[in-house]
Amino acid sequence: MPTTLYDKIWNDHLVDLQDDGTALLFVDRHLVHEVTSPQAFEGLRNSKRKVRHPELTLAVADHNVPTTDRSKGIADEESKIQVDTLEANCKEFGVQLFGMDDKRQGIVHIIGPEQGFTQPGTVIVCGDSHTATHGAFGSLAFGIGTSEVEHVLATQTLVQKKAKNFRINVNGKLPIGVTSKDVILQIIGKIGTAGGTGCVIEYAGDLITSLSVEQRMTICNMTIEGGARAGLIAPDQKIFDYLKGKPMSPKGDNWDKAVEYWKTLKTDKEAVFDKEINLDASEILPMITWGTSPQDVITIDGKVPNPNHEKDEDKKNSIERSLKYMGLKPDMSAKDIKIDKVFIGSCTNGRIEDLREAAKILKDKKISSSVHAMVVPGSGLVKEQAEQEGLDKIFLESGFEWREPGCSMCLAMNADKLKPEERCASTSNRNFEGRQGRGGRTHLVSPGMAAAAAISGSLDDVRKYQN
């Protein structure tokens, strides 16, 4: 029977399948961070269990870490305890940790690919919903809860039910200034935040294959915002080239064997999907979110919706609630939305190509005097690379702050947060109420759009700044 890429990876990891369809799936790679792991390690300790495969586990502190001078440690007592606890747990259970002073430290979903820990055809889990990012490599990667983290630590397996197959085909060429961030925002706007519930999404089509590895990661990263368990893209030569020579990539004979296997990882031509939609890339424009859900998208040429035009009562209430929280008026133009802050970073858009894209717009320009803007590189290695290319200077000269790596203002667990009613153009992934700080207002955009907003002081069209 013809099978999908998801079917193939699933079948290849079945340790056990009960009659009721409950499967025990082998986990090849487990990423761990400080927020969702302490209770899992405590559970192991209480039941006198060990980590079954420390060598398949990699830990890093990212959510709580300061992005300013780290020489004085972490000022917030609770954050410090959590980061220290991760360190102590990794030591006790023999798990490799990239500590706060390690230059390889960074956001968990950035360091996995960077180190070659992320590989095609593997099952990758992490106690973090944005684990979907790793699907860009053709791995089945998804977020899990803390009880499941404990389960994986103890057994290297996970109890799962098979999800449905959903394919999204994107064909055609993107207009200038439009990026993979706009593609995924467009997709979420189309399917809704529950559109992928119960599904694994495979992204296909000539636009997807034309994207770089990092651009693919942005798309897979936000799959969870469409409600799907995981997002997948079939691996190709670009992926193999990216992984070749990475510290944790296969070496020697194993490399050749691995590539041979990786080349088999694709959906059969006749495979049938439970759901399938098509998008024309040439019709996608630079996007922004106006509301408090990632599905609340409009183009930069568009207008904020008017609840009075909505017949469905639930939707009308939801629009009203979002507009009130966001402090926006119905029918106002996207470009009239003034901003106070700009955040460039996160596991969605904190990689070197994202920083290059923003720097290209900012070169020889100054940001608006009313805007406070910062760049938080996704990892120490991204930061180092950007500095070698002189990107830090472009950002600093334009008026941006240049920070240390971490999750930072994507979820505001550290000191980087919005004040009530502050408005931010952000390259992150969630515009939920309070996400970037209580009462903070988030507009999700691409790195280029974030740079354009910083210059203009209001949301603006990045295409204006393209040569």
Next chain:
Amino acid sequence: MQKFTTLKSIPAYLPIVNIDTDMIIPKQFLKTIKRTGLGKNLFFEMRYDDQGKTIDNFILNKEPFNQSKILIAGKNFGCGSSREHAPWALLDFGITCVISSSFADIFYSNCFKNGILPIILDEEKIKEISEYANRKEEISVDLNDEKIIYGNNEILFKIDSFKKKCLLEGLDDIALSLKKSEKIESFEKNLKEKKPWIFND
């Protein structure tokens, strides 16, 4: 894990769609290294004002809903982050059953690890039982028979048979999986031969 069999309570109705886990428990409370004590911060930003004072007209701050064990909410409940702090906060508050027309996958699965029963009903039925919340009348949930009893009515719901068994008996997932150790070992042995690079560290 606490067993779930039957439950009787006046439900609380929160008619908001897409309630995300940031709403259920904001990030400042994720810094804990414990599972307990999160109940007081459940729905923090809706329950307390900027000065930390209780917002009286929020449903879970009102009698008798501050004692509710059942929460009825709008569709796509629990979307967003994978934080298990969301079900921990519900549990610590005393809520062990959430009824919605749909749930986000990770939240749904996290509930079962904590003795919380998430029930999926269609929108019409949700409206019907939410009347009981408005009238402050009790409803009952019977997991074994997969039904909700309200007044003289009953609604049947569906639940995965394995998940149901685990809830009814309060089973520990890890202990169950460790019973399959031989299968895990043989899988690993095979894996080392077939894909040696997986363990190559």
